Amino acid sequence: MTRGEHGISRKGISDNALKVLYRLNSAGFEAYLVGGCVRDLIVGLHPKDFDVVTNATPDEVKELFKNCRLIGRRFRLAHVVFGREIIEVATFRGHHQSEPEKSDKKSDKKSNKEVLGKQSQEGQILRDNVFGSIEEDAERRDFTVNAMYYRVTDFTVTDFANGMDAIKNKRIELIGDPETRYREDPVRMLRAVRFAAKLDMTISDDSVEAIRRLGSLLSNIPPARLFEEVLKLFISGQGLQTYDLMNKYDLIQPLLPQLAPLLVDAQSRESQFIRQVLINTDNRINTGMRVTPAFLYAAFLWYPIEEYCQKMMDEAGLNHFDAFNIAINDVLHRQVQRIMIPKRFTTTMREIWQLQLRLPKRFGRRAYQMLEHPRFRAAYDFLLLRGQIEGGQLLELADWWTSFQEASVEQRKTMLIKLRDEEGGAVRRPRKRRTNKKPKSTASNPSPQ
Incomplete structure (x- = not known):
């Protein structure tokens, strides 16, 4: 697509992203903007992040940029740092082999693809450093709307999976078989919901059906990674719409298992409370105000804590204060096993909860x-x-x-x-100051120790 067909202008692109593209091109490499930033520019949104894809390897990218650091083992990436802005640079991904190659009898060395790419028995990609061509990279993308590549040398966009049609039809569609793609990376289920809420689109029927069947696979995702993904869901300005879709597709249970049973009744106080918290959070974000994940997670876990506290009082005979503190510790411990909430946020959460008693x-x-x-x-x-x-x-x-x-x-x-x-509070009179006079000591009445 030419510039007139896709409507993207360099004015909407980060200057730092353009610097990365130009330098990679000058060094003889292919380089494109790809994914969400291209999609958002086409639909008229301002991207928060700009991702670059290239045929340069991570080590070659690092040689070109002094302000570059390599991250990740599962996905080897280059981060080019410009102050607070980070331009993520990935190498074109290739396909994993369907079967491991047999090792040479004369050598125990494994093939390059065996070493760099690895999948679990369930089909989840555990390591993905198999490099390939731009066509292979496009096939490896998750959604059709994310398989569009912008090239700054001629201002064209290459649409490999009919992403423009998906935008016009307002449909979120996976590239390839939904079950296979979700098994490769279960977080794609969360991304499907997030994009549907953000772009006001609907998820295709086959993708939705697979979400309902495979939601439990999210338990295989490392808790630390889920923390970042959940933040994107609820602190994006469309938290309420995202929450409604997650409820609809049964995705609350694998993320917040202690809260999910309390949300069965949409009219319950628990459901109304969560919805109001998300409404307020969306309003703050959309008006440029600050929000903290601690407040949101404190809301998610408040009623599970109350319920557990009452259970401890009834079954163990504890007073409310002791039961409440035990409930905080136990509920929080269970939650961080599912979503790893950093200590800087759990400390604030504890203070918010404890102040409710004060x-x-x-x-x-x-x-x-x-x-x-x-x-x-x-x-x-x-x-x-x-x-x-x-x-x-x-x-x-x-x-x-x-x-x-x-x-x-x-x-x-x-x-x-x-x-x-x-x-009926009694007036507290100021206490009299104690004097330093010592009582006289007698044999019959010795001074106190």
Whole structure:
């Protein structure tokens, strides 16, 4: 397709991506923009990332760029670093052999493809450093809309899998047999849902049917990789649409197994709470405000913690405080086995949860001390969302904290006095300072030890 047919302009392409393309071309290599960035430019979106594909090997790319680092074992990639922007450069992927080649009797060395490419018995690709041609690379792409290659030397786009037709028909279609492609990389199921929500498209029937059958394969994906993939699902500005599709295709269970049973009823407080959290998250992202994964995961696991806490109180006879802390530890431990949430986020999650128990305690200096807590705002927002869903005393408590934050110094004093009178709190008189005088020592009344 010529420039007039695809409509992509260099003005929409990152300057750093263009630098990478030009230098690879100048060194005699083929180089293209590929995948999501080409797709987004065609549909009129601004890509967040620009990926380059080339016939240069990772080592050859590293020789061309001093600001390059090689990453990955499963997928060997070159990252060309320009400050905060990273241009990912991949070498054309080739096909894996259907059967291992027999080793030479005179040599125990395996063939290049055997060493660089490896699949599990279930068909999942464990190592994918088999290099090939651009045509092979296109066949290895996951979706038809992602198999379009932009060449800066003549401003053309080569569409290998009728991606333009898929865009016009608003269809997400896999290249090849859906079951085979999902088995190669189960994360493609999550990507199908994410692209459908992002691009307002529908997933083809054969691809959907395979998702419902093979969703459990996500348990084979390393927890660390799933953390990044789940972030893309819910912190993209289309979190609610993505969540609805994941519910529809039964993909919540393999990712959040402790939450999934609580979402069976769409009208339950748990379902309403998650939906409202995602609505608020989407609004913040789409208006340029900051969001943290800690808040989102705290919401996902709140009701599983509450349920487990109640179970510990009923079965083990523990008080609420002890049961609550045990529930936090156990629920979090189970979740990180499925999705590896970094400690910097789990620490914040714990603080948000624990502050839910402290926010009702407002007498004396506690209310002022709470305002100064570094996680107060996140905990308050969390409480407010809970109050909006559950109502009753929880909503009254959230409204009180809303008013207390906005009140003047004198108004805050009045609010605390009124609260004390309403709830029957006793006035705490200041303690008398202890003197340093020692009691006189007598034989019959010796001084205390």
